[in-house]
């Protein structure tokens with residue numbers, strides 16, 4: 503005991519006596535502490551912010567959250583798969599965003615448990631957005647060419663636009679759905695146009711997921727595609743009509759109007775193929791998240807191949 507006290511005394515004397523080593527160590531602590539603090543606060547998962555992302559868009563009730571939940575739960579260990587408990591929350595992530603993984607070659611299903619298989623996986627984020635008309639602006643801003651951070655944009659790999667194929671069968675939903683799709687595609691088109699010059703931005707493919715094919719009223723994917731194309735053409739015409747009627751010369755229109763015209767300028771009919779001109783690939787694939795039908799595997803495959 504006495505020895506301990508003696509030792510402590512010696513140690514204190516040593517540490518409190520001004521000397522070069524003590525001074526250097528103290529100085530180092532003062533310098534390094536803020537840096538250390540930064541890593542503790544921000545460095546929890548340094549790779550997280552660099553993950554590629556996939557954006558879910560679409561009108562309210564089309565099934566975006568259902569798809570997100572399905573993919574998220576599919577990745578869980580099988581014991582939890584069929585449980586009715588709510589999906590576990592992800593604390594380090596923004597609401598509506600889940601981290602998913604696909605095997606290196608993009609061939610794994612969303613049902614595979616990649617951790618258990620010990621496979622090397624590519625991680626990505628699936629980002630859900632609210633479909634309500636008043637809340638769309640934020641989602642669209644993620645596509646806009648003027649988005650604040652360039653780096654955030656470059657991480658966006660693809661866009662999944664979810665539509666309710668059953669609702670499209672009756673007239674009301676088509677114009678509103680196509681209106682949202684028009685805005686989204688136009689943002690992407692402008693983004694590609696803005697990059698002309700030094701370097702073109704990476705192209706962002708679009709998947710139109712025709713959801714709820716389990717319902718017998720649902721339109722097949724091919725009809726969803728043609729109906730949307732027809733409606734997008736109609737929207738394109740009405741949006742440009744104001745200018746055409748205002749008596750502005752055609753030359754002036756060509757210059758000004760080009761900006762808000764989706765697809766091949768001046769063409770009579772709109773087709774998704776016209777967007778290839780802007781390096782935007784559009785696919786329409788049918789599926790469902792519940793009930794009997796083609797399921798969600800093709801959507802997953804489409805996403806996985808583009809990560």
Ligand SMILES: Nc1nc2c(ncn2[C@@H]2O[C@H](COP(=O)(O)OP(=O)(O)OP(=O)(O)O)[C@@H](O)[C@H]2O)c(=O)[nH]1
Nearest residue numbers: 562563564565566567568632633634714790791792
């Ligand atoms: N029959 C059927 N219903 C579905 C399917 N997918 C989703 N639903 C239902 O559609 C409704 C809306 O689904 P959500 O995923 O909440 O829709 P959302 O796109 O997230 O809607 P917002 O969050 O309002 O933008 C829910 O009642 C789902 O159960 C499907 O494949 N088939």
Ligand SMILES: [Mg+2]
Nearest residue numbers: 566567631632
């Ligand atoms: Mg939702």
